[in-house]
């Protein structure tokens with residue numbers, strides 16, 4: 001039940017936003033997260049954005065993981 | 074970059090599996106002992122992901138993954154379901170709930186005395202509506218001014234801030250026909266209760282990613298400090314989970330350097346964040362503030378576990394006009410649950426697996442669930458039924 005999915009913010013109207021994932025757009029509240037901007041990724045849970053996804057961090061994690069793979073070859 | 078496919082990469086997963094198993098193999102050889110590394114995933118979403126991606130089968134046999142009490146549906150006490158059933162029968166009431174709750178049995182489940190789940194109650198004529206978000210329930214209240222709308226507040230720290238915000242919005246908008254029956258539960262007190270019980274040995278916690286987006290890392294620190302068990306806050310894709318397992322195996326390895334094995338160098342345990350793309354060490358402060366403004370901690374009953382101190386959330390005095398417990402005289406007669414044979418409680422405490430239950434697949438299935446662990450798709454019994462029944 002704590003399922004959350006990363007969605008992309010397409011449009012912001014006050015505390016609500018149009019968010020999109022896999023070509024499907026829906027409305028979500030962004031009232032629980034500060035500084036949400038169009039183009040950001042947020043984690044969507046039960047109709048609310050609960051946190052922003054840090055894209056740089058994700059890239060860095062993936063880079064580190066690739067290194068683990070290489071070290072184990 | 075969608076942050077899903079990348080963290081499902083078979084290449085990355087393979088590298089991680091080799092790293093984990095290589096390290097475990099080395100530790101096993103040094104230790105020369107047949108001791109399992111027991112890692113508990115607290116969250117039901119992790120349980121499902123671990124099964125769906127076959128992660129258990131990839132790991133060295135000495136790593137054992139056990140499931141904990143992390144499914145809000147599964148841990149909702151039968152007494153709370155009874156109260157929800159009672160509420161749905163009151164005059165002019167519309168009960169709004171997340172869909173997950175609709176089939177959970179109340180205390181009279183096996184006795185066949187009338188309706189015993191919200192789904193059955195609805196067939197019997199009660200106005201019960203499945204909503205996607207608390208905002209939908211507010212809409213229902215706005216559109217039905219002559220009715221009283223009761224929202225069944227279920228969920229952990231992930232969900233509770235949105236319900237808190239819903240209550241604040243109701244106050245701001247002067248909605249006087251909106252109420253919340255709060256069954257919210259908090260994860261760290263449940264982890265503490267598990268550890269205090271001493272029933273299960275745990276060498277590391279795979280901590281819930283989305284609960285932690287809200288609460289951050291600090292609420293788990295007592296586990297590392299007082300119980301010396303490493304914790305890793307973990308995302309939900311297979312690569313996330315494997316990376317977390319590697320971090321926990323490494324933490325164990327680190328702890329034994331220079332020390333006897335076991336006991337470990339206890340002060341080494343700490344809380345780490347694997348899911349750093351979505352979890353900040355301090356969590357989501359805005360969500361924490363709204364949560365604390367509307368709710369306060371209270372003792373709560375967990376199905377199969379019992380009452381855990383300060384593990385639930387009740388609506389504060391300032392917002393008590395929205396508290397269903399205040400607005401309705403809910404009968405307080407607690408009927409003993411009689412689910413003979415169901416061992417959900419032991420499963421939620423990590424001391425039994427569904428295969429130990431004599432009803433598993435024989436009388437209890439997702440179509441005809443007996444216990445809550447089989448009702449919820451994130452329940453351990455449902456996950457076993459779907460993924461390991463034929464192994």
Ligand code: SF4
Nearest residue numbers: 415416430437444454
């Ligand atoms: S299989 Fe069914 S009866 Fe057995 S523990 Fe799980 S939910 Fe309860």
